[in-house]
Amino acid sequence: MTTTVPTGRLGRDFHRLWTASAVSNLGDGVTMVAGPLLVASISRDPAAVAAATLAPQLPWLLFALVSGALVDRLDRRRLIVAVNLGRGLVLAALAVAVLTGVATVPLICLAFFLTGVGETLADTASGALLPSVVPAERLEQANSRLFATFVIGNQFAAKPLGAYLFVLAAALPFGFDAATFGLAALLLALLRWRPVPPPAAPAGTGGRRSLRADVAVGVRALWAVPVLRTLAGSIAVMNVAFCAAFAVFVLYARQRLGLSEVGYGLLLTASALGGLAGSTLATRLRSRFGTPTLLRVGLLIEVALQVVLATTRQPWVAGAALAVWGVHTMVWGVLVVSLRQRLVPDALRGRVNSVYSLADLGGAAVGTALGGALAQASGSVLAPFWLAAAAMGVLTALVWRRLADTAG
Template identity: 30%
Template sequence: MTDTTLPMPQLPPLRRNSGFRNFWLSRAVSGLGSAVTTVALPVLVFQQSRSPLLVSLVAAAGTLPYLAFGLLAGAVADRVDRRTLMIVTDCLSALCLGSLPLAQALHALTVGHVVVVAFVSSTLSLFFDAGGYGFVPALVGKDRLPDANSALYGAETVVRIIGNGVAGVLIALVHPVGTLTLDAVSFAGSALFLRAVANGPSRVVSSGPRTSFLRAVANALSRAASSGRRTAFRRTAANAPAHATTNTPAPSSVPRPGFRESVREGLRFLAGHPTLRVMTVVGTLQSFSGGAIVGQLVVFADRVLGIHGSDGRIGLLYMAWSAGGIGGSLLLPRLRRRYDAFPLLQLVLPVGALLGLVVVLSADWRIALVALAAWGTAYLVVLVNTMTYSQEVTPAELQGRVNTTRRMLSSGLGVPLGALAASAVTLSAGIRAGMATAVASITLAAIVVWVVRLRGLPGTAGGA
């Protein structure tokens, strides 16, 4: 019998997709500004207040919006034109960050103003991300998601490394407030690149007529306040076709579910999809480990590796962790062409746990440096693989709700809990034990995927 299997068609490079190219540029420009702000904003707060508590509050403002508004942002993103949502949030972010240098020029800048800006800008970024979860699959198609997400996360890693370095130079040359002007300009530039993306791919919305962004938010707040409201329209998200990449809006005569019901739709799909449910648990454990690593790296460097005070090698350790993300972004598309999403977790998570153990047991900073870079590579492969799988199996009209809920659990809960748990263990049992909480979390994630696979959960088979 002859083999009649047809070869897979050669897909054109993503750089030839003008829509994705402009979206990638918008993310790169905005990411550079945000990387600068990540350094400059805490410095500004400390200069204004000399209070470590307020500095911690600004850091917490980056994750609190996921807990406070995660479900709302997902529901809004699935009801409005996603491209418009992202452009509006970029413009509002530019105004928000731009208010700081303006207040400084008017001699009216306060610590409270800075804290509010930190929280509001993080909230706007959450709404942007909620729109982007469904926007990318519509731009490139689900078969190109591994390449697209790797390109986006790789660019984010590169500009974060560059931006952190640029921030140090700018803070030395100009006041931290002046440094934040760069982020405001970057948001405006991001909005311009998004305007260059054609309208078509962004119009992937839930059934019913589209709603303006501001009206959708107002409706959400009003419906959330009324507890007795229910809609007669019910549909089961799990029955939606997982392969859909576009969705034609239904006629306006079909009633649109209320925001409460919209949120429940996303939660039902996530809870009802066995593989995605497990991968959400794995993603949260992975984020827990990331919070533990970043939260204790300075202490680990000081007490174990002999890197004290302003020793420049501490910067190398952080760069190694971030640079590992570049390796992961390059590696993932190749791995996804060889392995399905779940078997890939079975392979990479144990490797990540072993690399983490090497870091914890290291006494030489050079060994720790190499192991951290390799660990960062495994970390990003798991992160992007999980996100890609979620976008592949989630119906187009549920992308915002499902993926924002996942991000709420990982970034909103996993990262801060990991940082707090690692610091508590360090105080009671020492820094190696504190860093080992990250290894324990990844090991637990590896055990979960192997147990689930051995028990034969649907959707976990596959391989090379």
């Protein structure tokens, strides 16, 4: 399958959205690095560091569906602006607490939890807003740029910047992140207002549906579309399998590959480099091969990655496998997000996106818990990789034909 790659300008509104995303992703990445450093400087308890890591992730499991319903009720542009300002205030308060020496682990976790709640709203609203900013035929192009910006800002630039700012002053990274949220809010405030009428209440109810009813509508909407159902189930299984294996990846890198801390960091960089390449190539690959072929190849890469990691002792082999996997993850992400944006009506995008996010991040949480337990029970860091390879092999066989529906 070969089609023409869309070219041309994506428009002023997209570039504002793109720049706001780049700025906030850089700030998020800085906080992601500085947060554990701050907690470790206060407490040597591993549970405290783990709690700070979990705090911003927990809201996705608790509030993703409710956030999706709110996104479909409210003006998305104004919602993102308000949430970004709120997150900026929270991080500014944290920076002041650190500067004055009153920051505690519970306070840090609370700040990260609140910013995580905001993230469930802002990210869901941004994904729902994009199709209103760019034409449907340019969604892959737009999402590719957003994904590439995320990799460059969040995965590359933010890591050394966050550590450097923390060394200069422990409060500085959080003040920097607060400023990025303020700038992102300003840029998004300049978008043209595109109000979306709220979903109509059923006849005879005398008013708007409850949030619970709106959430149920979103779940049913995703389940009613076979291809979306297949993709949501696939990402859940993929993340259970992947996160089960990578829950003990730092131990694998040390015990199996013999890598130092620096070598472990370089190994992770390989997947980020692949991700950058994948986000750049996604649109052209789709035009050349088509979505079904790329998604099927992606599943095969998932299986191969786990088998390679379970059998090799060579760091360069593991790094090469992770780089290829990184290409696949970005291509998969761009294609699936664009397809979902194209298939789902505007009034339902927030709720359907939130259901998909719950499958995505819920699978990751389950996989992380299973991987640690399995490695501990078996006494081998390789057991989760073999289990992941088997699970992905079964998934590939089950959905291979169904992925033909992604050709739309």
